[in-house]
Amino acid sequence: MGLISGILGFLFGNERNIIRETVEVFRENAESGAERGLQVRQQAVSQFGAEFHGAGKAPFDRAIDGLNRLPRPAMALGTLGLFVAAMVDPIWFSARMQGIALVPEPLWWLLGVIVSFYFGARHQAKVQELQREISATMMRTPQVLENLRALAAMRSDGVGVAKPGPDAALTADIIEPDENPALESWRRKRTG
Structure with missing residues (x-):
């Protein structure tokens, strides 16, 4: 019993868990990762809020900030407008x-x-x-x-597309049915 308690004490004693520590080398602790993610999101939101808060900014500064945000959307919307104009x-x-x-x-x-x-x-x-x-x-x-x-000329739904023209061999091939062993077998069974 002393040996088992000694091994368990080595692995889990003194507020340590060697198994957990070893696994965390290969896989992130989900709880710690969630806490770090929360801190990053909170910092981003606070920075974003501070950027757009506008407290203490003069009206001129706010107007210039607004003008600085216009060129990209204006160019994007203008380009989309050109596409619409080209279609209309x-x-x-x-x-x-x-x-x-x-x-x-x-x-x-x-x-x-x-x-x-x-x-x-x-x-x-x-x-x-x-x-x-x-x-x-x-x-x-x-x-x-x-x-x-060329593609319009190749359309198969036009009138006269399948005309063989002056080619007699092609005309004979069109008129003469192909051999179909399965059809012939079926016909023999129906008549016989």
């Missing part, structure tokens, strides 16, 4: 895009610098890449139109 009135949209095509490149660079002030220098490289992609897309337009014409 494609001719109007195309006319506007033709006007944009006439904007000189230095002005695009200036716009890129202004926008990169808000969104970082990475935006300028993305704008130039987007312009190249738009150019490549526009250059593919004739090929897309040709593909659409």
